[in-house]
Amino acid sequence: MKNHNNYHPLSRAIKYALAASLTLGVTATATAQEAAPDTAKKEQAVEKIAVVGTRSAPRSIGDSPVPVDIIGGEELNKNGNSDMLNLISTTVPSLNVHAQPISDAATLIRPINLRGLSSDSTLVLLNGKRRHRASVISFLGGGINDGAQGPDLSVIPGIAMKQVEILRDGAAAQYGSDAIAGVVNFVLKDASDGGTIEIKHGEYYAGDGTSTEIAANVGMPLTKDGFVNLSMQYKNVDATSRSVQRDDAQGLIDAGNTSVLTPAQVWGAPEIKDDITIFANAGLDLDNGGQAYMFGNYSERDVRGGFYFRNPHNRGGVFSNDGGETLEVVDTTGAGGCANVPISGLDHQQITSAVNALPTNCFTFFQMFPGGFTPNFGGNITDTSLAIGTKGEFKGGYFDGVLYDFSGVVGRSESMFQLFNSVNASLGPDTPTDFDAGKYIQLEKTFTADFVKYVPAGLYEDLTVAFGAQWTEETFEIVAGEQASWEVGPYVDQLSNGSNGFPGFQPQTAGTSSRRNYAAYVDIEAEFTEDLLGALAVRFEDYDSFGTTTNYKLTGQYRINDDWALRASTSTGFRAPTVGQANVSNVRTELNQGVLVDVGVLPPTNPVAILKGATELTPEESTSYALGLVYTGYDFFVTADYYRIDVDDRISQSAAFEITPEEIAALKAAGVRGIDSLTSITYLTNDFDTRTQGIDIVANYAMDAFNGRSSFALAYNWNDTEVTRFSDITGEFRVSRLEDDLPKHRATFTWTQTWDDLTAFVRTNYYGTYQGVHADDPGFAVKATWEVTLDAEVSYYINDSFIVSVGAQNLLDNDPAELPAEWQGILGGKYFETSPMGINGGYYYLKGTYKF
Known part of the structure; x- marks a missing residue:
C-alpha cells in the first residue's frame, strides 16, 4: 500500500502524543537548517511538519488541505535585520512588512499584512495560544493599516524560535476573530540542553542606522522529566535619515537664519534604545501521563523618531495666525x-x-525658536505575557481516550508616549519643551478548554473530533498625560493648546473600557479513503458588545497519485472591532497639500464624530474561497493556490472632515472640551467592502551541485484588492491606497549552497509597481516603478561550536522610487515612504555565533 500521508508510519501512541498539543503548542519537527553544523553540511531534504490549521495529528505541509509555510529557527537567524519579520516576508509570498517614518504611534511598531489585508486581519499565536494585541493603533498606517490594532511582532526574537508556521487561509471558524487572512504561529524552542550565543553588528551603507545586538538561548532540564528554555535579546539601533533640506528651511538659511537645522526634518527609521526581550518556555511531564507547561515574555524598549518641521514664520497657532504676514x-x-x-x-x-x-x-515664540523647531515623537513600549496550562489524556470513565488542553493566557502591552522639543503654545514662555503625553494600555485574558477524540468510524483513519470553549476579556485603557501636555493656557485665544504635534490625553478622555466574549467550537476531520481528506469546523462566539456570530470552514484534499494532490477550502469569518478601536481618541499633526494641520481622531460614539456621520462599530464579515495544487515528485515541492476573500463592512479610518468655528462653538457649549485647535476630525468606521483575490506559488528544489548541496526556493504572489462599496466617509484617496499601495506582483528567488565548512545564500527580491504616497497626503501620490533588491550571506564553520557570518541586505544598494524633484523640497524627503523595499538602502552586517 502506498504511503500517501507521510505521518501514517507513526505509531498510534505517537500520534496521540503529538495531537495532545491541541492548540499547536508542540511540534516535533526539524528543518534542514535546525541540524547541528556538521549535520547541516550533509543533509538532504528534511520533511517539514505542520500543526497549524488542524487539530488532528500533525501532517506534512504537502499533505495539508490548506497552504502552510514553515520557517525553521536557524533559517530565521540567517538575516541581518535586528528582527525576523523581513525574512518571513521574503519566504512567504503574500506577506508584507512595513516601517512607518513620521507616523505618530505607528512608528513604534512594525505591522505585517497577509494577502493584502490589514495587520489585524491576521491572527498571531505563540505556542498555539492567542497573542495579545499591541496597545498602539495605527492612525497613519500607510493606507492599508489605517486604524488597525494588531500584535507587535517586533518583540519576538528569532533566537527564541523553534519554527514559525504561517497558514495562508481564512481560519476564523477554527481560531476566532482576526483570522480572516490567515494565522501566524510562533513556536518557542523547547530543548532541555545546549544553547546559542550570538553577537551581531551592522550598519547601512549610508553610515547610519548602526545596530548592535546580543542574543542568547539556553536549554536546561527541569528535573528529569521537564525542560526550561530561556532566550534573551538586547539591542540598540541608531536612527537613519533619508532626507533633503526642505525648501522653506533652505529659504530661511538663505535669508541669514543660522538657527535652522540641516536637515530641518528627518525621514528615516527611529532610534531604538535599550531594547531588551526575555522569553521563557517550560514543560514538565506529570505522573498521570500529562504535561504542565508555561511560557511568557517581558519586553521593553525606548523609541524616538522624527516629526514635521515647524516654520518660525508661519506655523499656525505657534508663530503666526495669518500665514506668515505677522508674528503672533x-x-x-x-x-x-x-x-x-x-x-x-x-x-x-x-x-x-x-x-x-x-x-x-x-x-513671541520666535524669541524661543528663531530657527523653528522639529518635535521628536517617541515612547516607551512594554510588552508582557504569561501562559499556563496542562494537557494530556483522560483515562477511564466517559471521557476515556479524550485528549485535553486547559490553559490561561494573560497579555499586556503598554505604550507611553513622549514628545520632545515641542511646546504648549497656550502657556506662552512658561511652556516646557518635553512632554509625557499619556499612555495606551491593552490587557487581554484568555482561558480555553480544548479536547480531541479519535472515533472509529470505518474510514481509512479514525475520525478526529475536536471541540472546546474559550472565554476572553479585553481591556483598553487611556491614561492622561501630564497637565502641561493638554492644559489650556492663558493665551489660548491667540495660540494653540496642548503639546504641539501630539497633544496629551486629557483627563476627560482617560479611562478604561472592557469587553468579554465566549466561544464554542467543533472541528471534525476525516480521511474517507487513502486519497481523500475532508474537514469541517464550526465556531460560535458571543460578544457582550455587539452580540453573536457563527462561522464555518470546509476543507479537503484529494491525492491524485503519489506526486499530485488537489486541495480546496471555503469559509466564513469575522473580525471583531477591538475595544481600543471603539474608544480611542487622540490629536495628530499631518500634511494636507503640503500644509500642517491638526486632525482629531475621535471615538465613533463621540458627539463630534456623530455630527460627521459616525456610527458604532460592528464586526467585519468575510467569505473566503481557495483552490490549490501540490506537486511533490523528483525532489521538487511546488504548490500553487488561488484565493478570493470578500470582506464586508471593513473597519478603517474615515476621511478627514473639516470642523467649522460654528460647530466648535456649539460642541463646546454642549460640554465637549479640548477641540479648540482642531481643523478636522476622523473616526473609525465600517464603511466599505473589498474583494481580494490572488495566486501564491511556492517552489523548492534541492540537488547535489558544485561539490556541495544546492537548494533553490521560489515564492511568487499576485494580489489584487478591489473596493466594491464605499461612500464619501471613506473617500477616493483611501480607496486608492487600499487598492494600489501594495505591489500587485511580488517574488523572491533564493539559492542556498552548502559545503563542508561553508554555507552561503543569495536571494533576489522583486516588487511590482505600486502607488507611491508620501506623508499620507493625497497631493503626493503617483504610480511608482517596480523595485529589485539582492540579499546575500556567507557563513564559515570554524568548528562545531563557532560560526562567523557576513552578509548584506540590498547588497547592491538599489534605491527605491524617488519623489519627483519638485516634491522633495516641499516634503524634505527623497523617497516614497510606501516603498515595499524600504527607504534606507543597503545594510551590511557581521555576526558571530557560539553553540554549546
Missing part, C-alpha cells in the same frame, strides 16, 4: 503695547531686530 505676540503681564510683528518681505536680521525691539512684557 502675546502680553505676559497685561501692561499692553504688544502688537504683532510684521515680517512679510523682511530678512532674518530685520525680523530679529523687530522682535528684539518688543517691550519686555511682550512674547
Whole structure:
C-alpha cells in the first residue's frame, strides 16, 4: 500500500502524543537548517511538519488541505535585520512588512499584512495560544493599516524560535476573530540542553542606522522529566535619515537664519534604545501521563523618531495666525503695547531686530525658536505575557481516550508616549519643551478548554473530533498625560493648546473600557479513503458588545497519485472591532497639500464624530474561497493556490472632515472640551467592502551541485484588492491606497549552497509597481516603478561550536522610487515612504555565533 500521508508510519501512541498539543503548542519537527553544523553540511531534504490549521495529528505541509509555510529557527537567524519579520516576508509570498517614518504611534511598531489585508486581519499565536494585541493603533498606517490594532511582532526574537508556521487561509471558524487572512504561529524552542550565543553588528551603507545586538538561548532540564528554555535579546539601533533640506528651511538659511537645522526634518527609521526581550518556555511531564507547561515574555524598549518641521514664520497657532504676514505676540503681564510683528518681505536680521525691539512684557515664540523647531515623537513600549496550562489524556470513565488542553493566557502591552522639543503654545514662555503625553494600555485574558477524540468510524483513519470553549476579556485603557501636555493656557485665544504635534490625553478622555466574549467550537476531520481528506469546523462566539456570530470552514484534499494532490477550502469569518478601536481618541499633526494641520481622531460614539456621520462599530464579515495544487515528485515541492476573500463592512479610518468655528462653538457649549485647535476630525468606521483575490506559488528544489548541496526556493504572489462599496466617509484617496499601495506582483528567488565548512545564500527580491504616497497626503501620490533588491550571506564553520557570518541586505544598494524633484523640497524627503523595499538602502552586517 502506498504511503500517501507521510505521518501514517507513526505509531498510534505517537500520534496521540503529538495531537495532545491541541492548540499547536508542540511540534516535533526539524528543518534542514535546525541540524547541528556538521549535520547541516550533509543533509538532504528534511520533511517539514505542520500543526497549524488542524487539530488532528500533525501532517506534512504537502499533505495539508490548506497552504502552510514553515520557517525553521536557524533559517530565521540567517538575516541581518535586528528582527525576523523581513525574512518571513521574503519566504512567504503574500506577506508584507512595513516601517512607518513620521507616523505618530505607528512608528513604534512594525505591522505585517497577509494577502493584502490589514495587520489585524491576521491572527498571531505563540505556542498555539492567542497573542495579545499591541496597545498602539495605527492612525497613519500607510493606507492599508489605517486604524488597525494588531500584535507587535517586533518583540519576538528569532533566537527564541523553534519554527514559525504561517497558514495562508481564512481560519476564523477554527481560531476566532482576526483570522480572516490567515494565522501566524510562533513556536518557542523547547530543548532541555545546549544553547546559542550570538553577537551581531551592522550598519547601512549610508553610515547610519548602526545596530548592535546580543542574543542568547539556553536549554536546561527541569528535573528529569521537564525542560526550561530561556532566550534573551538586547539591542540598540541608531536612527537613519533619508532626507533633503526642505525648501522653506533652505529659504530661511538663505535669508541669514543660522538657527535652522540641516536637515530641518528627518525621514528615516527611529532610534531604538535599550531594547531588551526575555522569553521563557517550560514543560514538565506529570505522573498521570500529562504535561504542565508555561511560557511568557517581558519586553521593553525606548523609541524616538522624527516629526514635521515647524516654520518660525508661519506655523499656525505657534508663530503666526495669518500665514506668515505677522508674528503672533502675546502680553505676559497685561501692561499692553504688544502688537504683532510684521515680517512679510523682511530678512532674518530685520525680523530679529523687530522682535528684539518688543517691550519686555511682550512674547513671541520666535524669541524661543528663531530657527523653528522639529518635535521628536517617541515612547516607551512594554510588552508582557504569561501562559499556563496542562494537557494530556483522560483515562477511564466517559471521557476515556479524550485528549485535553486547559490553559490561561494573560497579555499586556503598554505604550507611553513622549514628545520632545515641542511646546504648549497656550502657556506662552512658561511652556516646557518635553512632554509625557499619556499612555495606551491593552490587557487581554484568555482561558480555553480544548479536547480531541479519535472515533472509529470505518474510514481509512479514525475520525478526529475536536471541540472546546474559550472565554476572553479585553481591556483598553487611556491614561492622561501630564497637565502641561493638554492644559489650556492663558493665551489660548491667540495660540494653540496642548503639546504641539501630539497633544496629551486629557483627563476627560482617560479611562478604561472592557469587553468579554465566549466561544464554542467543533472541528471534525476525516480521511474517507487513502486519497481523500475532508474537514469541517464550526465556531460560535458571543460578544457582550455587539452580540453573536457563527462561522464555518470546509476543507479537503484529494491525492491524485503519489506526486499530485488537489486541495480546496471555503469559509466564513469575522473580525471583531477591538475595544481600543471603539474608544480611542487622540490629536495628530499631518500634511494636507503640503500644509500642517491638526486632525482629531475621535471615538465613533463621540458627539463630534456623530455630527460627521459616525456610527458604532460592528464586526467585519468575510467569505473566503481557495483552490490549490501540490506537486511533490523528483525532489521538487511546488504548490500553487488561488484565493478570493470578500470582506464586508471593513473597519478603517474615515476621511478627514473639516470642523467649522460654528460647530466648535456649539460642541463646546454642549460640554465637549479640548477641540479648540482642531481643523478636522476622523473616526473609525465600517464603511466599505473589498474583494481580494490572488495566486501564491511556492517552489523548492534541492540537488547535489558544485561539490556541495544546492537548494533553490521560489515564492511568487499576485494580489489584487478591489473596493466594491464605499461612500464619501471613506473617500477616493483611501480607496486608492487600499487598492494600489501594495505591489500587485511580488517574488523572491533564493539559492542556498552548502559545503563542508561553508554555507552561503543569495536571494533576489522583486516588487511590482505600486502607488507611491508620501506623508499620507493625497497631493503626493503617483504610480511608482517596480523595485529589485539582492540579499546575500556567507557563513564559515570554524568548528562545531563557532560560526562567523557576513552578509548584506540590498547588497547592491538599489534605491527605491524617488519623489519627483519638485516634491522633495516641499516634503524634505527623497523617497516614497510606501516603498515595499524600504527607504534606507543597503545594510551590511557581521555576526558571530557560539553553540554549546
